[in-house]
Amino acid sequence: MSQPGDFEGVRKDIIAILKQKGYDDGSAGPVLVRLAWHASGTYCKESDTGGSNGAGMRYEAEGGDPANAGLQHARVFLEPVKDKHKWITYADLWTLAGVVAIKAMGGPDIQWKPGRTDFADDSRLPPRGRLPDASQASDHLRHIFYRMGFNDQEIVALSGAHNLGRCHVDRSGFEGPWVNNPTRFSNQYYKLLLKLKWKPKKWDGNFQYVAKPPGADEEDEDLMMLPTDYALIQDEAFRPWVERYAEDQDLFFSDFAKVFAKLIELGVYRDEDGIARADKMKAFKGSY
Template sequence: MMSNGDGAAAKATNAAKSGAQAAKVAANFVPSKEDYQKVYNTIAEIMDDAGDYDDGSYGPVLLRLAWHSSGTYDAETKTGGSNFATMRFEPESLHGANNGLDVARNLMQKVKEQYPWISYGDLWTLAGVAAIQEMAGPVIPWRAGRVDGVAEQATPDGRLPDASQGGSHLRAIFGRMGFNDQEIVALSGAHALGRCHTDRSGFEGPWTFSPITLTNDYYKLLFDEKWVWRSWNGPKQLQDKKSRSLMMLPTDYVLTQDKSFKKHAKAYAEDQDLFFKDFSAVVVRLFELGVPSKQWVSEEPWTMKRVEEQSSN
């Protein structure tokens, strides 16, 4: 536990860093959009160099890093969020919800060594942008300007979703960040990507048949498949009755049971363009949680070009 003196010191340090960043912005003393595009390209290159890791891409774990470093925000106390990248520090790095994210942090450390001028918060969220865009998802407008915090600024455990819970838990967790039902359902669509691991969350398996391509299949499968509780030694999760190769978590299945959630999930199942539009908007908000507006290097967000788009040009 930190003393009041330590807390005051941490706040003073961060205030100084925030002020320094604001001064850089005011003086235009910041890297250019092209510099950040180079970082994006390096992340994309690393993402695809995954070999046998999971489904052949680091994309899903990089998106999870960006998500979990941003989703600690508390709108009431104005603490947490992507600004200070406090998952670098214990005990936050050891929180159960962050199990396995050392893989992503270590990958991004290599990028940080190549581009030492970028803050961890900017690096991690830019990695999330690259992951979504390079895995066939929508464009995610992004702004630079986050600063690196100190260990005393690490957030308490319990701010990220617990997959074993239900609708009231989701509303409490996401409501604390400032999100409504529609935005909760849109953010849940990130589960189209990646898979669960027994040595991390305890759960096991992918949500969709294409875990490294972002589609609206997550919502389609929720309604089109027959889901049954899996009989195994692990935590409570569902599996599809037909192939028994897919899984859903209790927090996923609640999207088909809760009247308000179901309305939005049905809409996304029927219209991928709508899902992409809403997903992009809510991810932009998620990645900017906790960052004072005076720190942004540009008033308008930037659009980073996909690697394929650059090569075609």
């Protein structure tokens, strides 16, 4: 058991669980980033519901949403950290783990603030269907991300997280990594989107794009893009941002740090001193 408020201790223990021999590409990092994103990405600006408060994925109604398939691995990886630091809320732990993982994989420093509260029961969970559907295109991306309060530039910057990790057929119905080194944060995703010849994958599974990595042999694993990834270069307002981030990794890192910090604050109400106030949060008071 550690001292309440010892976030440095929590950060160290998150770093210690990142290496996971035998799991995916040997790292829990990518799936932790996805956990932080799915915990936050249910936010609706208009009704001020959903978001990173509550840690609703602990309950079947949200955790069992097919959109969240596979994220139980991330939650299980974090259990020893929660066990050692019992005072931290799951909602804080999940968002902090995303931020720590990004930094440890070579990404930028992202501002993180504590104060999220866990729901005491499952009566305030956001409805299903608020997370994006990978088989759709740019109008769907705008519909989902504008609802959270993001603009076109922020949508493209956030999508750069697909530089990490991979798709799993048994989780999403898609398959493969986006880049050669999926445990190293960089702007490679944008470069490959523009540079490789993406072709529809020949299989019975979901429609997705594939390409061989540069200099690959026939037996090397294909790289992939989801229809929503490919939409970023088809859409005339998104594409210029893909081009800028492909050219300028520093710009991408700085924009990504800002937008990810905004993502994990969605649904968190803070007073003028920056203190989170659960009593002021609609999700804790009202109904949907």
